[in-house]
Amino acid sequence: MTSAADGIQKLKLEPQPKQPPAEGLLPPAFSRDIHLQRALLQLRSKASDIEKYIYLSQLKDTDEDIFYKLCLANMNEITPLIYTPTVGDACLQYSRNFRRPEGLFISIRDKGRIGTILRNWPAIDEARISVVTDGKSFPPRSRILGLGDLGLNGMPIAIGKLSLYVAGAGIRPSSTLPITLDLGTNNQTFLNDPLYLGLRQERAPEGEYDEFMEEFMTEMSRVYPKLLVQFEDFSTNHAFSFLSRFRHRFPLFNDDIQGTGAVVLAGLVSAARLSPLQPHEHRILFYGAGSAGIGVANQLLSFFTLNGMTKEEARSHIWIVDSKGLIYDDRDHVAEYKKVFSRNDYSGPPMTDLLDIVEYVRPTALMGLSTVKGAFTEAVIRRMASQTPRPIIFPLSNPSQLSECTFSEALRASGGSVLFASGSPFPEENFAGRTWEPGQGNNMYIFPGLGLGSILCRASSVTDSMVEATAIGLANSLSSDERALELVYPRLQRIREISAHIAVRVIRAAQAADVDRSSELRKLSDEELLGFVQEKMWTPQ
Numbered sequence: 001m002t003s004a005a006d007g008i009q010k011l012k013l014e015p016q017p018k019q020p021p022a023e024g025l026l027p028p029a030f031s032r033d034i035h036l037q038r039a040l041l042q043l044r045s046k047a048s049d050i051e052k053y054i055y056l057s058q059l060k061d062t063d064e065d066i067f068y069k070l071c072l073a074n075m076n077e078i079t080p081l082i083y084t085p086t087v088g089d090a091c092l093q094y095s096r097n098f099r100r101p102e103g104l105f106i107s108i109r110d111k112g113r114i115g116t117i118l119r120n121w122p123a124i125d126e127a128r129i130s131v132v133t134d135g136k137s138f139p140p141r142s143r144i145l146g147l148g149d150l151g152l153n154g155m156p157i158a159i160g161k162l163s164l165y166v167a168g169a170g171i172r173p174s175s176t177l178p179i180t181l182d183l184g185t186n187n188q189t190f191l192n193d194p195l196y197l198g199l200r201q202e203r204a205p206e207g208e209y210d211e212f213m214e215e216f217m218t219e220m221s222r223v224y225p226k227l228l229v230q231f232e233d234f235s236t237n238h239a240f241s242f243l244s245r246f247r248h249r250f251p252l253f254n255d256d257i258q259g260t261g262a263v264v265l266a267g268l269v270s271a272a273r274l275s276p277l278q279p280h281e282h283r284i285l286f287y288g289a290g291s292a293g294i295g296v297a298n299q300l301l302s303f304f305t306l307n308g309m310t311k312e313e314a315r316s317h318i319w320i321v322d323s324k325g326l327i328y329d330d331r332d333h334v335a336e337y338k339k340v341f342s343r344n345d346y347s348g349p350p351m352t353d354l355l356d357i358v359e360y361v362r363p364t365a366l367m368g369l370s371t372v373k374g375a376f377t378e379a380v381i382r383r384m385a386s387q388t389p390r391p392i393i394f395p396l397s398n399p400s401q402l403s404e405c406t407f408s409e410a411l412r413a414s415g416g417s418v419l420f421a422s423g424s425p426f427p428e429e430n431f432a433g434r435t436w437e438p439g440q441g442n443n444m445y446i447f448p449g450l451g452l453g454s455i456l457c458r459a460s461s462v463t464d465s466m467v468e469a470t471a472i473g474l475a476n477s478l479s480s481d482e483r484a485l486e487l488v489y490p491r492l493q494r495i496r497e498i499s500a501h502i503a504v505r506v507i508r509a510a511q512a513a514d515v516d517r518s519s520e521l522r523k524l525s526d527e528e529l530l531g532f533v534q535e536k537m538w539t540p541q
């Protein structure tokens with residue numbers, strides 16, 4: 001009988017010596033270059049995106065080099081398959097499509113022996129970056145369909161993010177560790193499904209979850225002293241509380257709060273260059289006040305205050321709307337983490353209609369992090385466009401089906417004046433006699449470089465200044481060609497180049513904050529540091 005650990009050994013996570021296969025084991029005309037073309041043809045022959053996802057997972061398993069070569073050569077085509085939007089379906093269907101284990105599963109029943117489970121990972125000495133999810137909130141569509149949370153089926157999001165660490169920043173594949181925490185699920189459909197792979201029990205109560213997380217993080221740092229942890233897609237209350245509880249004790253960040261904060265700050269800075277207003281002159285309306293919405297609002301607040309505003313002035317530029325409408329002081333039931341943005345200049349009946357709110361606030365930038373498909377109606381976009389010459393409209397909810405509006409809708413309703421970025425990709429549009437390229441405001445531009453920089457300088461914690469450095473690095477990374485085309489984010493094909501520059505800024509910020517533990521890097525000039533970072537990036541053979 002084979003054990004789970006034997007099964008995982010088959011993942012070939014440890015560096016394998018690359019030897020040519022014995023004669024006769026490959027057809028005489030086999031060439032790896034042609035095989036790359038063959039793999040692309042095979043991929044394109046699949047009828048649906050989820051079949052393409054499965055094909056790519058198997059390709060990664062059997063031939064990691066070809067998989068990543070394919071990704072790097074076709075980033076625009078493959079990213080939507082291994083990441084949002086297809087990864088949303090991959091999560092929903094995980095237990096049905098499961099072929100083999102690809103990460104660590106740690107359940108609430110492992111409490112008291114989490115360290116033992118963590119030691120079962122075969123590439124224990126190699127691990128440098130772990131994406132950890134509790135499967136609670138991605139894709140939020142599950143709520144809209146009334147399916148509840150995803151439980152153990154959240155694993156593909158951790159795997160997808162880690163594939164982007166490899167493709168986007170050259171993290172060694174063997175250094176990535178996907179972890180799903182199985183706290184149970186309240187999703188009755190999964191509990192009734194004989195194929196569901198997670199625990200058949202309701203989510204653990206808060207107290208037990210808290211103790212579990214304490215043990216988990218303590219054991220993670222014991223077993224993996226060189227590991228950086230990325231928290232992903234925890235429900236909002238856990239996202240904020242775990243981040244503040246652990247961030248000063250371990251090297252970790254929360255991607256939905258901090259990664260999203262940085263990518264949207266970069267988008268605002270870069271869009272503001274195309275608008276008549278400076279970033280700090282914008283009136284910014286957030287539609288959605290979860291970990292992502294509040295994470296971004298906090299990032300902007302911190303950016304505005306670091307650039308000379310008082311906290312009060314900075315707050316006055318931000319309005320937040322949640323499922324109960326505009327957040328203001330006289331309103332009941334406002335969660336603690338939202339209160340910093342509560343408006344004191346409005347009183348009266350709750351304001352719930354987005355068009356009314358847009359008329360009242362007169363925003364110049366509208367950020368969607370609500371999971372509400374189509375919330376940015378034609379009337380809302382028209383209204384924005386009538387109030388400001390270059391409205392910034394970022395429908396950032398994922399996957400595509402949950403986007404607050406499409407690129408086509410934003411472009412047409414604004415008459416082409418919109419500065420647009422969405423969380424999931426939209427195709428180019430032909431409008432008013434020219435082709436328009438949409439931006440993709442997704443934390444995938446941030447976490448690879450943030451992770452690479454943090455790992456290389458062995459950061460003991462991830463500071464706000466390191467996160468902000470990624471945003472500025474990204475905003476400054478647009479080429480003259482991209483600027484001429486009025487792009488808000490650089491093209492994805494350049495992700496490795498961008499991640500290297502971001503990593504350099506992250507290392508410098510870590511050094512300034514004294515959280516780096518690789519003092520050798522302090523002696524390098526910026527150019528030498530960039531060379532060092534680039535040289536460390538793994539490339540498929």
Ligand SMILES: NC(=O)C1=CN([C@@H]2O[C@H](COP(=O)(O)OP(=O)(O)OC[C@H]3O[C@@H](n4cnc5c(N)ncnc54)[C@H](OP(=O)(O)O)[C@@H]3O)[C@@H](O)[C@H]2O)C=CC1
Nearest residue numbers: 236260288289290291292322323369370397398423442443
């Ligand atoms: N582009 C990117 O890089 C990223 C995008 N995202 C996306 O952002 C979205 C939100 O994520 P997250 O913050 O984790 O999710 P949450 O579920 O924590 O937050 C959703 C927020 O939207 C609010 N909301 C729900 N319905 C409405 C409504 N009808 N009107 C107004 N507000 C509403 C909720 O209100 P209430 O608080 O009252 O419940 C809540 O504040 C997701 O689609 C996610 O995929 C997330 C991270 C990164």
Ligand SMILES: CC(=O)C(=O)O
Nearest residue numbers: 138233256398442443
């Ligand atoms: C992109 C991402 O992290 C999310 O949608 O949750």
Ligand SMILES: [Mg+2]
Nearest residue numbers: 232233255256
């Ligand atoms: Mg996320």
